[in-house]
Amino acid sequence: MAILKRYKWALLLLIADGAIYAWNHSLGMNIFMQTSDSFVQMLSFIPPVFIILGLLDTWVPREQVVSHLGPGTGIKGMALAILLGVANAGPLYAAFPVAAVMLKKGTSLFNVIVFIGAWATLKVPMFLFETQFLGGLFSVTRWICSLTGIILIAFVIDRLLSDAEKQAIYAKH
Amino acid sequence: MDILFFYGLAAVGVLWSYTKDRQKTKQSLKKAWKAFDTILPAFAVILLLIGIILAVVSPAVVTALLGANSGIYGMIIAAIVGSIALIPGFIIFPLAKTVLGMGAGIMQVAVFISTLMMVSVVTAPMEAQLFNRKVVLLRNGLSLLFSFVVAIVLGKVVG
Numbered sequence: 001m002a003i004l005k006r007y008k009w010a011l012l013l014l015i016a017d018g019a020i021y022a023w024n025h026s027l028g029m030n031i032f033m034q035t036s037d038s039f040v041q042m043l044s045f046i047p048p049v050f051i052i053l054g055l056l057d058t059w060v061p062r063e064q065v066v067s068h069l070g071p072g073t074g075i076k077g078m079a080l081a082i083l084l085g086v087a088n089a090g091p092l093y094a095a096f097p098v099a100a101v102m103l104k105k106g107t108s109l110f111n112v113i114v115f116i117g118a119w120a121t122l123k124v125p126m127f128l129f130e131t132q133f134l135g136g137l138f139s140v141t142r143w144i145c146s147l148t149g150i151i152l153i154a155f156v157i158d159r160l161l162s163d164a165e166k167q168a169i170y171a172k173h
Numbered sequence: 174m175d176i177l178f179f180y181g182l183a184a185v186g187v188l189w190s191y192t193k194d195r196q197k198t199k200q201s202l203k204k205a206w207k208a209f210d211t212i213l214p215a216f217a218v219i220l221l222l223i224g225i226i227l228a229v230v231s232p233a234v235v236t237a238l239l240g241a242n243s244g245i246y247g248m249i250i251a252a253i254v255g256s257i258a259l260i261p262g263f264i265i266f267p268l269a270k271t272v273l274g275m276g277a278g279i280m281q282v283a284v285f286i287s288t289l290m291m292v293s294v295v296t297a298p299m300e301a302q303l304f305n306r307k308v309v310l311l312r313n314g315l316s317l318l319f320s321f322v323v324a325i326v327l328g329k330v331v332g
Binding site: 006007009010013014016017020027030031032034035038039042044045046047048049050051052053054055057058059089091092093096099100103109113116117120121123125126128129130132133134135137138141142145146149150152153156157160161165168169172 | 176179180182183184186187190197200201202203204205206208209214216217218220221222223224225227228229259261262263265266267269270273279283286287290291293296299300302303304305307308311312315316319322323326327330331
């Protein structure tokens with residue numbers, strides 16, 4: 001039952017596919033070919049991507065790293081914040097609890113925002129996916145642009161916040 | 174890039190991990206499976222949807238809405254959808270490839286991908302709890318603007 005529940009939307013679409021096939025055989029066949037093509041393509045390169053994701057997840061020591069991200073850690077701290085962000089595959093909202101721990105441990109606001117940006121758009125497993133589907137030129141160009149962008153954005157936000165506003169943020173955690 | 178490269182990378186990673194710590198390697202593979210199992214239902218849905226879209230939606234519609242000639246209007250449509258939608262990362266790229274194949278422009282697709290990943294209207298309240306409203310508005314607003322910059326660069330480099 002649990003499985004049925006998890007796959008209810010997929011099953012509904014399969015039923016819709018069946019209905020389309022009954023209504024128009026050639027259109028139904030077309031859909032079937034397209035769908036099976038994408039399934040084969042996906043399943044052929046998914047295993048390595050998820051294995052890399054699992055390895056990143058167990059080997060990147062988040063807690064130890066966080067204490068090296070305080071104010072005044074400069075380029076090194078920023079690079080660590082980026083590394084911490086890219087070694088993930090979760091959705092953006094999964095980054096928020098980690099960011100809360102970072103704030104609690106005194107990570108600079110600049111580094112936390114860089115971390116959120118890196119998590120949002122520079123994640124390694126996503127990069128592999130992007131390369132596979134859209135090509136290396138597209139993914140590498142976008143990665144470099146985004147890296148530049150998230151650092152700039154963090155810099156601007158850091159400058160636009162007063163010390164009192166920053167202290168109020170830290171006081172929440 | 175070749176698929177073989179991914180397999181090579183994963184193999185090297187597993188071997189390295191295995192020589193360092195067997196228990197952690199086992200744990201990694203379990204996590205890999207769990208992550209895959211979690212994403213699979215959404216995967217199946219998007220692949221089925223792509224199958225239907227490819228067969229039913231005419232490329233002319235995609236080209237008109239999001240084609241290279243749709244210019245800034247196409248990019249704005251892509252940015253609005255990308256900022257509001259909450260689509261898991263693994264699903265963005267097959268979808269992007271599909272619409273590109275149907276005639277969407279590189280810049281329009283780039284705005285879509287970039288806003289989808291960096292701008293998040295739905296999770297903004299959660300983000301405001303973490304920081305404050307000002308940070309959230311600035312981060313999302315600047316990310317939105319920046320997505321257009323990324324798109325223009327990609328249009329020049331790839332297009």
